[in-house]
Amino acid sequence: MNLKKKIFLQICLLMLLIFMIAFSLLSYYLLIDHRGQEIASAKSKAFALVQTIEKIIMWYDYSELETSLKFEVENFPICEYVFIEMHGRIISYTFDDGVPPALLKLHEFMKERSEIKQFQDQNGNVFYDIAVRGEKIGAIIHYGISENEIDNHALSWLISLSVVFFVIFCVAIFLSYKFATFITSEERKKSIEIQRLQNYLSNIIDSMPSMLVGIGTDIKVTQWNIKAQQITGITPKEAKGQPLEQALPYMASKMERVREAIQMKTVCSDPRQSRVVEGETIYEDMTIYPLIANGIDGAVIRIDDVTEKVRIEEIMVQSEKMLSVGGLAAGMAHEINNPLAGMMHTSFVLNDRLTNLQVPENIRAAKEAGVTMEAISTFMESRGIIKMAERIRESGSRAAKILSNMQSFVDESKSVFSSHNIAELLDESVDLVASNYDLKKKYDFHLIKIIREFEDNLPNVVCEESIIRQVFLNILTNGTESIHERQMSEEHGAKGKKSVEPCFVFRLINEKEVSMVRIEIEDNGSGMDETIRKRVFEPFFTTKPTDQGTGLGLSVSYFIIKEKHGGEMSVESKTGKGTKFIIRLPIERMKL
Amino acid sequence: MSNQSKIVLVLDDDENVRKSFIDFFDDRSWKTLSAVTAEEALEVLTREPVDGVIVDIRLPGMNGDEFIQTSRLIFPTLAYVICTGSPEYDPPKDITVLSQVFNKVFDKPCTNLNAVEEALRLQIEKCNRQGK
Numbered sequence: 001m002n003l004k005k006k007i008f009l010q011i012c013l014l015m016l017l018i019f020m021i022a023f024s025l026l027s028y029y030l031l032i033d034h035r036g037q038e039i040a041s042a043k044s045k046a047f048a049l050v051q052t053i054e055k056i057i058m059w060y061d062y063s064e065l066e067t068s069l070k071f072e073v074e075n076f077p078i079c080e081y082v083f084i085e086m087h088g089r090i091i092s093y094t095f096d097d098g099v100p101p102a103l104l105k106l107h108e109f110m111k112e113r114s115e116i117k118q119f120q121d122q123n124g125n126v127f128y129d130i131a132v133r134g135e136k137i138g139a140i141i142h143y144g145i146s147e148n149e150i151d152n153h154a155l156s157w158l159i160s161l162s163v164v165f166f167v168i169f170c171v172a173i174f175l176s177y178k179f180a181t182f183i184t185s186e187e188r189k190k191s192i193e194i195q196r197l198q199n200y201l202s203n204i205i206d207s208m209p210s211m212l213v214g215i216g217t218d219i220k221v222t223q224w225n226i227k228a229q230q231i232t233g234i235t236p237k238e239a240k241g242q243p244l245e246q247a248l249p250y251m252a253s254k255m256e257r258v259r260e261a262i263q264m265k266t267v268c269s270d271p272r273q274s275r276v277v278e279g280e281t282i283y284e285d286m287t288i289y290p291l292i293a294n295g296i297d298g299a300v301i302r303i304d305d306v307t308e309k310v311r312i313e314e315i316m317v318q319s320e321k322m323l324s325v326g327g328l329a330a331g332m333a334h335e336i337n338n339p340l341a342g343m344m345h346t347s348f349v350l351n352d353r354l355t356n357l358q359v360p361e362n363i364r365a366a367k368e369a370g371v372t373m374e375a376i377s378t379f380m381e382s383r384g385i386i387k388m389a390e391r392i393r394e395s396g397s398r399a400a401k402i403l404s405n406m407q408s409f410v411d412e413s414k415s416v417f418s419s420h421n422i423a424e425l426l427d428e429s430v431d432l433v434a435s436n437y438d439l440k441k442k443y444d445f446h447l448i449k450i451i452r453e454f455e456d457n458l459p460n461v462v463c464e465e466s467i468i469r470q471v472f473l474n475i476l477t478n479g480t481e482s483i484h485e486r487q488m489s490e491e492h493g494a495k496g497k498k499s500v501e502p503c504f505v506f507r508l509i510n511e512k513e514v515s516m517v518r519i520e521i522e523d524n525g526s527g528m529d530e531t532i533r534k535r536v537f538e539p540f541f542t543t544k545p546t547d548q549g550t551g552l553g554l555s556v557s558y559f560i561i562k563e564k565h566g567g568e569m570s571v572e573s574k575t576g577k578g579t580k581f582i583i584r585l586p587i588e589r590m591k592l
Numbered sequence: 593m594s595n596q597s598k599i600v601l602v603l604d605d606d607e608n609v610r611k612s613f614i615d616f617f618d619d620r621s622w623k624t625l626s627a628v629t630a631e632e633a634l635e636v637l638t639r640e641p642v643d644g645v646i647v648d649i650r651l652p653g654m655n656g657d658e659f660i661q662t663s664r665l666i667f668p669t670l671a672y673v674i675c676t677g678s679p680e681y682d683p684p685k686d687i688t689v690l691s692q693v694f695n696k697v698f699d700k701p702c703t704n705l706n707a708v709e710e711a712l713r714l715q716i717e718k719c720n721r722q723g724k
Contacts, residue, residue, distance in 0.1 A: 334650050337677030341701035342608025348705050349615045359619045397703050404699075 004184030011176035019169050027158060034154040038078055039116065039145065043130050045076065046114070046143035050134045053084060057137050065092045072143075078153055080127060080146040086139040103142065107131040110140065211303040219244045219258060222298065231305075244301075250275055251301075254286070261288040262299050272310065280531060282307040311534060333403050344396040351389045354380045402552070417589050419460040420468070422517055423452075426506055429472035433480060443484040449503040455510050461517050462589045467560045474553040475521050475581045479504060481544075482525025482579060489526065500524055516567070516584045524578040533573045561585070598716060599623040599641060603633045603659065604648040604675075609700065613646055616705050630659035637663055637670070644671035644712045644719075648700075650678045657687045664692050669723035671715035673708060675700055692719055 049072055056064045069082045073094050083093030085104070093099050106117045106129055114132045121127065126147040133140050205212055206226040214223025224239040224247070232239075234247060245252040254270070261268040269287040276282075285304045291297060353362055357373050366373045380386050434445040483502045507520035528536070528543070535541045537558040542551030561569040566586055573579040600622045602613040607628075614624045625640055627633035630651050636642070645663075649656035660672050672693040677700035688695055694715045698708055 334678040337700050338606040338609055344701040345612030349612055396701055400701055
């Protein structure tokens with residue numbers, strides 16, 4: 001806008017100058033030099049008139065004389081009067097009341113053929129009297145022009161010229177305005193386009209999920225996108241112009257690679273670079289793209305945080321391992337279960353024989369040995385032998401449990417999918433956990449309140465009920481233990497403090513648009529920190545003592561939901577607040 | 593005891609498992625017989641009166657389920673309790689629904705053998721009632 005005004009103003013001033021010069025030149029010509037011109041033209045008119053008059057007089061047509069004089073006066077605005085003098089006698093004139101005597105004396109002795117004399121009338125008006133002698137007839141024709149008329153005539157010219165000039169000036173200004181608009185709008189369009197392109201480019205760069213850093217040949221930062229700002233906390237303004245190793249200190253070891261990439265104009269990628277941030281290892285893919293367009297030298301460094309991906313890959317690798325292990329476990333199960341059964345059954349019988357007073361054979365054998373069953377019992381009890389036998393059985397059942405867990409990884413095709421009500425499956429799992437916990441007498445599951453937030457009209461889900469129940473069981477068992485843990489720590493801690501009521505929240509949500517049912521199981525147990533949360537689905541990862549958990553429960557659950565049902569499973573948690581497992585199951589069976 | 597005269601046949605190819613069952617049932621005043629293979633068990637059944645059989649499924653030669661299908665026709669009042677160490681080797685569904693077979697399959701190793709005894713006792717009673 002500014003530019004447009006400027007251009008317009010300049011054009012206007014220039015034109016004004018030109019017009020003023022032209023106008024003043026014209027005015028000078030019209031107002032100063034015009035009298036001579038007019039007098040000269042009047043003189044030639046007078047000569048022409050003389051010829052006409054001569055003809056008229058020679059033909060003795062005197063009546064024509066007066067009309068031709070009047071014609072002359074009427075048709076030439078500057079011509080004030082005409083009269084003819086012949087041998088000192090006036091023969092015709094255009095005055096109303098006779099020829100003023102002053103005029104007659106003006107040309108008393110004419111030497112030339114023509115003569116111009118000035119005179120003033122009684123009103124002070126100035127006239128020029130042009131006297132021309134007709135040689136053939138000896139008459140003198142006086143042609144009078146008024147100075148006022150000449151000036152008026154010039155003035156009217158000047159006025160009409162001014163009007164024309166003004167109109168031209170207006171048109172010129174209008175055109176120059178249009179011109180300025182045109183030029184500046186082109187400029188504006190260009191600058192808008194440039195601005196738009198810049199925005200577009202930085203939008204593209206900023207919307208990239210990767211960290212993008214542009215550098216020049218001097219290895220100084222030229223570009224710094226939003227992601228880079230998020231990761232480093234350095235704003236693009238601060239980063240631009242800084243040497244790369246200052247903006248990104250951990251790139252210091254990569255300077256050679258960067259230089260090489262720029263010089264050789266080849267793409268350099270360094271995948272899976274690990275570095276430790278706040279005690280956690282993060283993995284990054286780093287790629288250096290040299291700029292190969294003409295005229296621009298430098299490179300773009302792209303850094304992607306692939307920590308999560310690496311973790312997932314690790315889980316996948318583990319899962320695959322588990323699959324083969326699962327296959328192996330299935331084959332081995334029989335071979336291992338039998339010796340385990342041998343051990344555990346024998347241990348059971350051992351216990352029975354040492355303690356059971358109801359077995360007649362025991363009593364008989366004791367009597368034969370000269371002791372009583374009571375004495376044997378007491379001995380066994382005091383030496384802890386009964387407990388030992390129990391421990392043998394416990395270890396055995398743990399081995400058996402690991403075996404059966406490992407078999408869950410087998411990707412069997414014989415699994416039976418059918419339509420089930422998830423709410424019912426959840427309730428069945430709750431019953432299972434409840435009985436399980438009552439059995440172990442560790443913690444009373446019934447103390448935990450269960451809040452059910454189920455959406456109405458939930459569709460049935462096609463799934464394998466027994467393994468889905470196993471998933472719920474795993475989550476509920478973990479949740480219960482976590483709640484128990486929190487209760488314990490709060491009991492040990494501040495005694496006066498009222499501890500929260502232990503509870504589970506179940507939510508079932510129908511995600512119609514993606515044909516899925518979302519199952520949320522939330523506990524208000526002890527929760528876990530981010531490091532643990534990221535690893536909960538890893539096989540053999542456990543926070544429990546080795547005799548309590550196999551570290552397979554949640555990874556099996558993940559495998560079941562993801563691989564067997566094509567669903568999704570994730571977990572959110574806050575230390576000291578609780579944990580939420582989110583499972584999304586497709587309503588129809590997915591083709592896997 | 594009420595089981596005084598009851599006779600149990602333990603069919604399992606694993607010696608220690610077999611022996612542990614025998615010892616256990618001995619102590620509980622059962623009369624015990626044992627067989628390593630299904631073929632041997634069939635032979636024992638023809639020789640001795642047996643009330644119930646503890647059957648392993650995976651066996652050398654004839655399988656446990658085949659053994660049940662064969663023997664139940666000859667001995668219609670015989671009770672069976674399945675106890676298997678191969679979870680992947682599920683017995684066919686039609687075996688567990690038979691009236692002579694206890695409806696729950698026990699996994700080996702069993703943590704509580706009393707449950708197996710109880711199951712066998714119940715199944716024998718049921719078969720006797722059916723036989724009458």
